[in-house]
Amino acid sequence: MxxxxxxxxxxxxxxxxxxxxxxxxxxxLVGGVSASTQLFVHLWQTVLPSYLENTLLLAFWVVLLALVFGVFSAAIITQTNIVFKQQLRWLLLLPLAMPAYLVAYLYTDLFDYAGPVQRALRGWFDWQSPNDYWFFDIRTLPGAALMLALVLFPYIYMLTRGAFEQQDQNLIRASRLLGLTAKQSFFKVALPLARPAIAVSASLVLMETLADFATVQYFSVNTLTTAIYDTWLGYGDLGAANALASILMLLVLFVVLAEQRSRAGLRHQSARPNSKRELIQLSFSQQLIASIFCWALVILGFLLPITLLIIMAVQYSxxxxxxxxxxxxxxxxxxxxxxxxxxxxxxxxxxxxxxxxxxxxxxxxxxxxxxxxxxxxxxxxxxxxxxxxxxxxxxxxxxxxxxxxxxxxxxxxxxxxxxxxxxxxxxxxxxxxxxxxxxxxxxxxxxxxxxxxxxxxxxxxxxxxxxxxxxxxxxxxxxxxxxxxxxxxxxxxxxxxxxxxxxxxxxxxxxxxxxxxxxxxxxxxxxxxxxxxxxxxxxxxx
Structure with missing residues (x-):
């Protein structure tokens, strides 16, 4: 140096x-540690355990869904001959521009009982009331997890795609010569080599999930972030709010340290990798499934929400x-x-x-x-x-x-x-x-x-x-x-x-x-x- x-x-x-x-x-942190207010004790004895449970469940489902969306879309773009690859390569980044609370509101407005989707279904099938049919409720914890995953998966897609593109293809070819199929080679060689990038991106998604406030507040999913907000503005108790904030920050620090520890000792495979890639040739049915998967992420994560916003702006501005x-x-x-x-x-x-x-x-x-x-x-x-x-x-x-x-x-x-x-x-x-x-x-x-x-x-x-x-x-x-x-x-x-x-x-x-x-x-x-x-x-x- x-x-x-x-x-x-x-x-x-x-x-x-x-x-x-x-x-x-x-x-x-000092204020949170020294806080011993009755309100915090009351919260701990009543609702705080459920808030912690909701926070952990939300984080788990968001990271799981974001991993599925991000890793598989990155694999499809880098490993296969999917049609419109160059377009999808950057289109899959667009959902990152959408705030999660906007997507949450737009989809609630779209799929709610009074929304256009359910109104159309009642008109087509002559249903008269909610008792005549079942329709999913998007304003739930799984619904909030899906909304967050739709806008956060590009973190995982971007870093994982970069990791796949930088891998030494000699290792992939060696695995094929040893008798592995293309699928086995991906899961046993390419995916483990991308683990550091996946770990980093998953930790980013997890931190963004723990930090989210507006989406969970709108969906009435009580987490630590909503508890902090309500404790300060609802009860005016800064000490108890500090204690809750300290708990949330310690969770985030645990995530950061766990991610760094998981990558300790990992080494890159080559200083001069061979980047010449042999793409997996997809059949017609595989092309169809892969295209539907990638385009669904682009449409649901960006194109449909921005279209709904434009329609609102034109109609009501x-x-x-x-x-x-x-x-x-x-x-x-x-x-x-x-x-x-x-x-x-x-x-x-x-x-x-x-x-x-x-x-x-x-x-x-x-x-x-x-x-x-x-x-x-x-x-x-x-x-x-x-x-x-x-x-x-x-x-x-x-x-x-x-x-x-x-x-x-x-x-x-x-x-x-x-x-x-x-x-x-x-x-x-x-x-x-x-x-x-x-x-x-x-x-x-x-x-x-x-x-x-x-x-x-x-x-x-x-x-x-x-x-x-x-x-x-x-x-x-x-x-x-x-x-x-x-x-x-x-x-x-x-x-x-x-x-x-x-x-x-x-x-x-x-x-x-x-x-x-x-x-x-x-x-x-x-x-x-x-x-x-x-x-x-x-x-x-x-």
């Missing part, structure tokens, strides 16, 4: 930034909606631009510090700053309230003590709390993108400025930052889009009379009138498509 500079200011600021980003989580969309859109843009810009600046500072400084532990600040991505939005909101609330009271007391008027909740009651939470939550995304860009810079370019007598500022502004411009733009866009879509943290931390696109749409969904916010929902989806387009283009260039 190259280490060229010894700036004490840079070192001190890097550790301060890392500590500031981790302090809210530590404060929340008016000038008043456009005016409201403009106001909330500006709020979303403001918060997202601030969060993305700050996160990228921090990622640049910590990434270049790790690359160029001679501190023995220079990787520590970046590791600490990325911890927030493993923290669900609801938990992070509780951490911000636990940290900024007392700080606000201290500022007000200090202002009154020296003779000034109390300034009010300038931290916890303003945009500062939302932006701070989003920076903590998504710094890991910016870190990963910037670090990837830094690794592409030749080592010689680190030494060259120093040998020519160029100081640190000159090296950064004239060499490293210009080279990192593409990575900076990608990192900024990824954080911007994630901030636009974030809901739980915004719901808990937003000031009075302040709405973003995500919070406004959630309120409309709760009131069963998404039609009034269809344009805003489409806008969120369009923003969500931006990183998918970037990912697709970057893969095509490789």
């Amino acid at each position: 190259i280490a060229l500079y010894n700036s004490r200011t840079w070192k001190l600021s890097s550790y301060i930034i890392a500590l500031v980003l981790i302090v809210p989580v530590v404060v929340m 008016d000038f008043a909606q456009l005016s409201a969309l403009l106001s909330t859109g500006i709020n979303s843009l403001k918060v997202s631009v601030f969060a993305a810009t700050i996160a990228v600046v921090i990622a640049l500072s910590l990434g270049l510090y790790q690359r160029l400084h001679n501190d023995k532990y220079r990787q520590v600040p970046q590791l600490i700053s990325g911890f927030g991505y493993a923290v669900p939005g609801t938990v992070l909101a509780m951490a911000m309230l636990s940290t900024l609330g007392p700080l606000d009271h201290w500022i007000n007391d200090a202002a009154e003590f020296i003779g000034f008027g109390a300034p009010g909740l300038i931290l916890s009651g303003s945009l500062f709390a939302i932006v701070f939470a989003l920076v903590v939550r998504f710094s890991a995304i910016a870190n990963g993108t910037i670090t990837s860009g830094i690794k592409q810079i030749p080592r010689s370019l680190d030494y060259a400025p120093a040998t020519l007598g160029v100081n640190l500022r000159g090296s950064l502004t004239k060499v490293h930052l210009p080279i990192l411009t593409p990575a900076i733009l990608v990192a900024w866009l990824l954080v911007f889009v994630e901030a636009m879509k974030e809901l739980p943290a915004v719901l808990l931390l937003r000031p009075f009379n302040f709405e973003t696109l995500s919070s406004q749409i959630y309120q409309l969904i709760s009131d069963e009138v998404l039609e009034q916010g269809a344009l805003g929902a489409i806008l969120i989806v369009l923003f969500g498509l931006l990183p998918i387009v970037l990912l697709n283009k970057s893969k095509e260039k490789v």
Whole structure:
């Protein structure tokens, strides 16, 4: 590892930034551990066990369904000669742009008793009441699991597809020469080799599931995230909410550690793999089944929901909606631009510090700053309230003590709390993108400025930052889009009379009138498509 500079200011600021980003989580954990409120004891003795059971069951079914959808679709795209392969290759990524709560509402509206599907069935078969026929209830725990799996399986599909494409085909050919069939070779060689990618992607799906709030809330499936939200807003008990948030965060940490432990000791099969692939030739019936499977994922996960949103927008949009969309859109843009810009600046500072400084532990600040991505939005909101609330009271007391008027909740009651939470939550995304860009810079370019007598500022502004411009733009866009879509943290931390696109749409969904916010929902989806387009283009260039 190259280490060229010894700036004490840079070192001190890097550790301060890392500590500031981790302090809210530590404060929340301390508050949760020390909480001994009667409400928490009452919850533990009554409903909390069922909340934990629902959380674990939901996580199990979402991961299982996402694995089935993602692994088999990746295998079909990479291992077979399925028709429309190039189109399906990127179309299978599109469901990632759909927020799960939008899909949940749209399918509930479609399949509910008063929805068009059941109305049509009653008209065709002359059924008069629910007693005349059976129809599945989508607003259940399995229904919530299916909704989440439909929009989260692209995580598994994307990483597993990449793993299959990078495998050494000499190993596959060797297994065939030893007498294995194509099916046996896939399950005994290709699939085990892709295990690290599958484990990583499954852990991402699991963390997103544990962090989900709007979908389970709309489906009335009580989980730990809904318990945290209800305990704080319903009972006003921050201590009990902190304790619940601590339990949820410990579950997430267990997932992360278990995933890392499962991959410990695994080795890649070859440093110079043979990527020339022999595709499995599918028969007509196999082509039909494989095509139906892949196209069903694309249609159910993206094309049908976006079509329903467009129909709603065309039928119900008016000038008043456009005016409201403009106001909330500006709020979303403001918060997202601030969060993305700050996160990228921090990622640049910590990434270049790790690359160029001679501190023995220079990787520590970046590791600490990325911890927030493993923290669900609801938990992070509780951490911000636990940290900024007392700080606000201290500022007000200090202002009154020296003779000034109390300034009010300038931290916890303003945009500062939302932006701070989003920076903590998504710094890991910016870190990963910037670090990837830094690794592409030749080592010689680190030494060259120093040998020519160029100081640190000159090296950064004239060499490293210009080279990192593409990575900076990608990192900024990824954080911007994630901030636009974030809901739980915004719901808990937003000031009075302040709405973003995500919070406004959630309120409309709760009131069963998404039609009034269809344009805003489409806008969120369009923003969500931006990183998918970037990912697709970057893969095509490789």
